[in-house]
Amino acid sequence: MLDIFNIPHADPLNLPLIHGIGPVSIITGLYLLFILKLGRRFMEKRQPYQLRGILKFYNLFQVAYNGILVVMLLRPWITERKKWERILGYAYYINKYIDFLDTIFFVLRKKYKQITILHIAHHAAMPIISYLTLRIIGYGGLPATFVALNTFVHAVMYSYYYLASQDPNLSRSIGWKKYITRLQIVQFILGLSHIFWTLQQEDCHVNKNIINVFIASGIFLIVMFGNFYIRTYVYSKSKKSKK
Numbered sequence: 001m002l003d004i005f006n007i008p009h010a011d012p013l014n015l016p017l018i019h020g021i022g023p024v025s026i027i028t029g030l031y032l033l034f035i036l037k038l039g040r041r042f043m044e045k046r047q048p049y050q051l052r053g054i055l056k057f058y059n060l061f062q063v064a065y066n067g068i069l070v071v072m073l074l075r076p077w078i079t080e081r082k083k084w085e086r087i088l089g090y091a092y093y094i095n096k097y098i099d100f101l102d103t104i105f106f107v108l109r110k111k112y113k114q115i116t117i118l119h120i121a122h123h124a125a126m127p128i129i130s131y132l133t134l135r136i137i138g139y140g141g142l143p144a145t146f147v148a149l150n151t152f153v154h155a156v157m158y159s160y161y162y163l164a165s166q167d168p169n170l171s172r173s174i175g176w177k178k179y180i181t182r183l184q185i186v187q188f189i190l191g192l193s194h195i196f197w198t199l200q201q202e203d204c205h206v207n208k209n210i211i212n213v214f215i216a217s218g219i220f221l222i223v224m225f226g227n228f229y230i231r232t233y234v235y236s237k238s239k240k241s242k243k
Contacts, residue, residue: 007207010138015090017097017131024131028124031100035115039107048110052165058101059162065095066155073148085140092147093134095154096127118224129217136210145194146214149187156183178233185225192218 009018017023072088103123106114133143157180164176195214198204 007136010136011086011134013086018090018093018134021131024127027097027100028127031103032120032124035103035107035120039104040112043107043110049108051105051109055105055165056162058105059158059165062098062158063155063162065091065098066151066158069095069151070148070155073144073151085144089134089139089143089147092151093127093130096130099123099126116228118228121224122221125217129213132210132213136207142195142198142206146191149191153180153183153187156180178229181225181229181233185222185229188218188222188225192222 011018017027069088069091072084100123103115103119106112137143160176160180192215195211195218198206199211
């Protein structure tokens with residue numbers, strides 16, 4: 001498995017945070033250290049920060065960022081395709097670090113119940129998986145499908161977060177949250193389906209190790225999000241109906 005790090009970089013242009021495993025490991029490690037220990041210690045004797053203005057800007061920024069990526073990925077008339085794929089792929093990779101702010105804001109607002117194992121595992125894994133993808137496969141091709149699916153889901157998700165922050169009734173409504181979780185699960189199922197379809201192609205030469213990482217990650221996320229959906233929206237509903 002570790003042999004993948006001996007493979008030459010798929011893209012000869014080593015952009016910042018892609019030239020080695022060190023940067024992504026250090027940044028992800030610092031993220032975990034802050035949300036699990038240092039941040040909680042910092043907030044121990046402090047009142048929760050409201051961060052209303054920051055969250056409003058952050059959610060709108062994420063809607064715009066992911067929305068623009070979706071539109072650009074779907075444009076069929078792009079010239080200099082490889083150069084454009086590099087820009088979009090790298091922008092997606094950088095956004096996985098920006099996503100760390102989700103959890104950091106939870107810590108600063110003392111919303112510790114929101115920091116679940118699923119949340120931490122998902123956010124910590126994405127930069128590493130994105131790095132390995134760019135390192136071994138490069139831009140475009142198989143990863144482009146995942147980028148398109150994930151950016152679309154994130155655009156929808158952050159749109160909900162922004163609207164919910166403006167409308168208390170929407171934030172209390174369980175319906176929208178349920179549909180967003182369904183959308184996330186569908187995303188992973190479509191991604192896995194695309195992988196298995198790709199593997200059936202005779203001219204498929206994608207590195208088998210990274211494909212195994214994709215498959216394992218997809219199955220893990222389907223199981224975790226599925227478990228979350230059942231516990232939150234199915235099991236809790238049946239408990240309420242029995243009362």
